Amino acid sequence: MTEHARETMEFDVVIVGGGPAGLAAAIRLRQLSPDATVCLIEKGSEIGAHILSGAVIEPRALEELLPDWRERGAPLNTPVTEEAMLYLTESRGYAVPMLDRVMPHMRNHGNYIVSLGDVCRWLAAQAEELGVEIYPGFAGAEILEEDGRVVGVATGDMGVGRDGQPGANYAPGMELRARYTLFAEGCRGSLTKRLMAMYNLRKGVDPQTYGLGIKELWEIPKDRHRPGLVQHSFGWPLDDRTYGGAWMYHFGENLVSYGFVVGLDYPNTWLSPFDEMQRLKLHPSFRAYFEGGRRIAYGARALSEGGLQSVPRLTFPGGALVGDAAGFLNVPKIKGTHTAMKSGMLAAEAVAEAMESGKAEPASYTRRVRQSWLWQELRGVRNIRPAFARFGMKGGALYSGIDAMLLRGRAPWTLHHRHADNETLESATVSAPIAYPKPDGKITFDRLSSVFLSATNHEEDQPVHLKVRNPDLWKTVNWDVFRAPESRYCPAAVYEAVDTDTAPRLQINAQNCVHCKTCDIKDPAQNIDWVTPEGAGGPNYPGGM
Ligand SMILES: Cc1cc2nc3c(=O)[nH]c(=O)nc-3n(C[C@H](O)[C@H](O)[C@H](O)COP(=O)(O)OP(=O)(O)OC[C@H]3O[C@@H](n4cnc5c(N)ncnc54)[C@H](O)[C@@H]3O)c2cc1C
Numbered sequence: 320m321t322e323h324a325r326e327t328m329e330f331d332v333v334i335v336g337g338g339p340a341g342l343a344a345a346i347r348l349r350q351l352s353p354d355a356t357v358c359l360i361e362k363g364s365e366i367g368a369h370i371l372s373g374a375v376i377e378p379r380a381l382e383e384l385l386p387d388w389r390e391r392g393a394p395l396n397t398p399v400t401e402e403a404m405l406y407l408t409e410s411r412g413y414a415v416p417m418l419d420r421v422m423p424h425m426r427n428h429g430n431y432i433v434s435l436g437d438v439c440r441w442l443a444a445q446a447e448e449l450g451v452e453i454y455p456g457f458a459g460a461e462i463l464e465e466d467g468r469v470v471g472v473a474t475g476d477m478g479v480g481r482d483g484q485p486g487a488n489y490a491p492g493m494e495l496r497a498r499y500t501l502f503a504e505g506c507r508g509s510l511t512k513r514l515m516a517m518y519n520l521r522k523g524v525d526p527q528t529y530g531l532g533i534k535e536l537w538e539i540p541k542d543r544h545r546p547g548l549v550q551h552s553f554g555w556p557l558d559d560r561t562y563g564g565a566w567m568y569h570f571g572e573n574l575v576s577y578g579f580v581v582g583l584d585y586p587n588t589w590l591s592p593f594d595e596m597q598r599l600k601l602h603p604s605f606r607a608y609f610e611g612g613r614r615i616a617y618g619a620r621a622l623s624e625g626g627l628q629s630v631p632r633l634t635f636p637g638g639a640l641v642g643d644a645a646g647f648l649n650v651p652k653i654k655g656t657h658t659a660m661k662s663g664m665l666a667a668e669a670v671a672e673a674m675e676s677g678k679a680e681p682a683s684y685t686r687r688v689r690q691s692w693l694w695q696e697l698r699g700v701r702n703i704r705p706a707f708a709r710f711g712m713k714g715g716a717l718y719s720g721i722d723a724m725l726l727r728g729r730a731p732w733t734l735h736h737r738h739a740d741n742e743t744l745e746s747a748t749v750s751a752p753i754a755y756p757k758p759d760g761k762i763t764f765d766r767l768s769s770v771f772l773s774a775t776n777h778e779e780d781q782p783v784h785l786k787v788r789n790p791d792l793w794k795t796v797n798w799d800v801f802r803a804p805e806s807r808y809c810p811a812a813v814y815e816a817v818d819t820d821t822a823p824r825l826q827i828n829a830q831n832c833v834h835c836k837t838c839d840i841k842d843p844a845q846n847i848d849w850v851t852p853e854g855a856g857g858p859n860y861p862g863g864m
């Protein structure tokens with residue numbers, strides 16, 4: 320395909336990813352440097368199409384970015400009014416007393432229950448009003464580098480057939496060249512992963528650890544809807560060695576955001592995060608809300624859980640990492656929107672300064688982050704997630720209570736993440752099998768009917784975007800040792816082990832992929848590489864999601 324020359328566009332700043340981090344960076348840049356040309360690309364068919372979040376958000380960063388957000392009609396319409404944290408046994412739920420004191424990070428007073436997709440659509444409108452050029456449907460597929468400096472990205476080619484050859488509708492990707500490029504791809508960004516290797520950005524920091532969040536949007540009967548209610552739970556159905564829990568947020572017109580997060584350092588190869596999420600809906604503390612309700616949408620996305628210890632070097636010549644791409648999520652709070660936005664704003668400030676002084680690397684970003692409330696916030700909770708990995712769920716909960724009430728986040732030690740998530744799986748013979756109930760089609764569902772509700776769509780005639788580097792390794796590691804864990808952790812039925820009685824092989828239904836990135840993270844041999852499919856492919860999460 321080299322005979323097709325790529326067109327080039329030049330900007331001062333290119334931003335890859337239209338989530339809260341990228342959009343906040345774009346807005347701040349134009350606020351600071353109204354003459355700077357700023358371009359933002361998004362792989363989803365529109366801004367918000369790939370955004371998946373709980374989402375209870377803290378408005379702190381938004382207040383700083385656009386203090387008149389209320390007058391501008393930001394879609395933050397349901398303030399949190401009630402909250403509960405439940406510890407679940409198989410048949411009962413016990414409310415954690417003195418939540419404010421035992422788990423102060425779970426305090427949601429002053430926060431809002433939103434659709435983060437809708438918030439991003441609104442942020443995009445603000446950015447466009449300020450002159451940011453936004454191109455949805457374009458995936459950043461290649462990093463452009465010259466003389467050791469990132470000089471932009473190239474978008475992916477369109478119209479390439481499954482065989483890798485240009486088809487009738489072939490259009491080469493575009494080179495978007497820039498003085499500075501900000502990578503705001505969210506958790507486990509595909510270009511971010513390459514940048515980490517190119518500039519050795521992870522040197523000296525802990526491995527990043529992740530969770531997988533699976534979400535459903537429900538419309539429930541009016542008499543059971545409690546607008547402003549935020550309910551979290553931990554305990555059943557996960558065992559003590561598996562980090563995770565559920566959320567349920569009531570907002571809007573009889574809408575409920577329900578979801579479940581499982582730490583991807585789970586050891587049991589038979590565990591299926593999707594089925595855990597389904598069966599929890601049958602628990603007495605949740606079930607009544609769903610009865611008579613209607614499931615509207617479904618999706619899944621990984622989240623970064625490593626916290627402060629896992630934050631990589633943030634800058635390199637020609638650019639920086641922002642938001643979840645850098646791992647700024649506050650895990651005990653399960654919130655990363657405000658920190659993503661803040662990091663985008665700080666990166667924008669550093670880029671504006673570098674543009675003025677002509678420096679190649681916006682290095683002051685690191686200092687700005689370290690001097691900001693974002694760093695202080697992550698510092699205060701840095702030991703909580705590793706404590707769960709080290710002491711189990713009950714021990715971790717106890718540690719986190721002590722950390723909050725006695726140490727107040729100021730422990731003189733730092734607990735570390737010892738393993739990457741792909742290293743923690745135990746073999747099929749050691750792991751205890753788990754029997755999941757069959758879906759009832761009313762409250763619980765199977766994977767395929769769920770993926771249907773994510774409105775996922777990929778052009779079928781294109782190269783598979785899930786690259787299995789060494790197919791033999793799949794057989795000897797994934798099948799022989801772990802019995803195809805990808806067929807259980809993938810929430811979208813992309814991976815199937817077929818011909819298992821004769822010559823087991825992996826079938827990949829790539830068109831189902833909801834871009835959660837779990838396979839890229841959890842594959843035991845790190846043999847699966849998630850790369851961007853054609854732009855606009857993937858889920859199309861609706862408004863409200
Ligand atoms: C299940 C779940 C529940 C959560 N709940 C909450 C919550 O209640 N409150 C809260 O504050 N936070 C929550 N979070 C975290 C929050 O959603 C993230 O911290 C936040 O969205 C991070 O913003 P971001 O802009 O860095 O990344 P993202 O929101 O992930 O946005 C990245 C964007 O970049 C695009 N992109 C990626 N790669 C490319 C590419 N190569 N080319 C073009 N575009 C690309 C993606 O399509 C996406 O639109 C939750 C996260 C999950 C997964």
Ligand code: SF4
Nearest residue numbers: 809832833835836838
């Ligand atoms: S194929 Fe990978 S990225 Fe896609 S939905 Fe499945 S686990 Fe997620």
